[in-house]
Amino acid sequence: MAHPALFKPFHVRNLELANRIVIAPMCQYSAVDGCMTDWHQIHLGQLALSGAALLTIEATAVSPEGRITYADVGLYDDATEAAMGRVLESVRRWSKVPIAVQLAHAGRKASTEVPWAGGGPLAADDPHGWQVVAPSAAAFADGYQTPVALDRAGMDRVRDEFVAAAKRAARLGIDAVQLHAAHGYLLHQFLSPLANKRVDEYGGSLENRMRFPLEVFDAVRAAFPADRTVSVRVSATDWVDGGLDVEQVVTFAKALEAHGCDAIHVSSGGLHPGQNIPVGPGYQVPLARAVKAAVKMPVVAVGLITEPEQAETIIATGDADLIALARTVLYDPHWPWHAAAALGAQVRAPKQYLRSQPARYKDLFGVRGPVKIEPWWVDGE
Known part of the structure; x- marks a missing residue:
């Protein structure tokens, strides 16, 4: 039997990956004041033993105001850095899996309740809420706060917060940083004409809407060690007429590559409550395929990839270079073991x-x- 494509080693910059399976960032809503807890040690610890080639820490806020909920992980002060460091020390004691962190700012989708308590928006004066910011003063949906539109000083502050978080990640020995420009959060809000109503040089044309996300990328790339990986996660479509679409995101991907991006993780949606998503097995793979046809940097596919043969086909046909698992690996933390068994490959285990x-x-x-x-x-x- 030929060696399965899913289990062939891969390199991203200097990052050595044992196979093509990566653990996607998955919010746990279990932090206290931005600080990781024992839950994260349990959660990340078990996934570090999964046999996947890369473990990505959940969306990690670059400021308290950038959190989706009051229970989100942050990396914005000494306390949050120390808490993450304690968890990483424990995980690394038992696993050599490379670790990435997704750095994020929720923008107008911030200040919400945790999902199992309803997940709805919290007012700025709620004990667990705060004032949200965005590219424009346009709320995410009915009942959500009207955000304060970021001025130049506010944009500089957010950019510098991303940089500071990246430097903290570097001090913690994290192998890669991923910038979250998907799922309706701040950088995606700048990209989409449905959320970005600015009339200055950061709004209007696609070139203008890309400007701030690229500024953030450039600043993080300059701040994170040159031998380590910086990638970006994008939503390749808003699934809404008049919104961001795959053609625009291909243009953005080309720009990212020209700016030194090491990989792009292709997801979709999250920006508008009116989205109409054709959910089904591998429903986002065509989006990854379209991006991959336009760039040379590695492309990650994600979204309802649940079967080993399905994942193998995605890699073997060249639709993507890597596949990311989220809900699938929550349900089955040993999915890579079972995929290796099904495909006749090898996987590491403790x-x-x-x-x-x-x-x-x-x-x-x-x-x-x-x-x-x-x-x-x-x-x-």
Whole structure:
């Protein structure tokens, strides 16, 4: 059997990836004042043992006002940096998986309740709320705050907050930074004509709407160590007439590549409550394919990728270079193990779990598993 494309090693700048499976950032809404808690140690710890090639920390706010909810993770002061450092120290004790962090600012979608308490907007004077900002004074939806439109000083402040967070990530030894320009958050708000109503040099034409996201990218790229990876996550369409579409995002992707972007993660939606998304298996893969046809940098596909054969086809046909797992890997934290078994590949696993390999019990059970699990790194080995 030919070696599966899904399990071929890959390089992004100096980042060595053991296979083509990455863990996408997934908000946990379990931080206290921006600080990671024991939940993050449990959550990230189990995913670090999944066999994926890269683990991405959830959307991490670059300022308190940039959080989606009051329970979001931040990386904007010494306390949030120290809390993340404690979690990373524990994870790294047992796993060598490279770790990335997604840096984000929620813009007009900030100041909301946690999802399991309804997820609705919170007023600026709510004990758990604050005043939100955006490119323009246009609310996300009925009932949401009308944001304060960022002036030049406000934009400079936000840019510098992204830079400061990137420097903190570098101090923590994080291998890669991803800028969140998707799902209706601040950088996406600048890109989309549905949210960006500015009449200055940051609004109107696509060139103008790209200007601030590119300024943020340039500043972060200059601040993060040159040998480490900086990528961007985009929504390739708003799924709303008159909104951002894949042709505009292809132009943005080309600009990012010209500015030194190392990879682009292609998602969609999140900007407008009227979006009409044709959800189905791999529904965003055509968007990734369109971006990949236009750029040379690596492209990540995401969205209802649930089956090993499906993931293998995406990589083998060249629709994307990497696939990202989110809800799929929450449901099955050992999905890469099972994909390796299904495709006849190898996956790393910790020594403590090797007895789960059916081949080691063939004499007892008369079965032999198709997956070969290599011992993973353990202290003292």
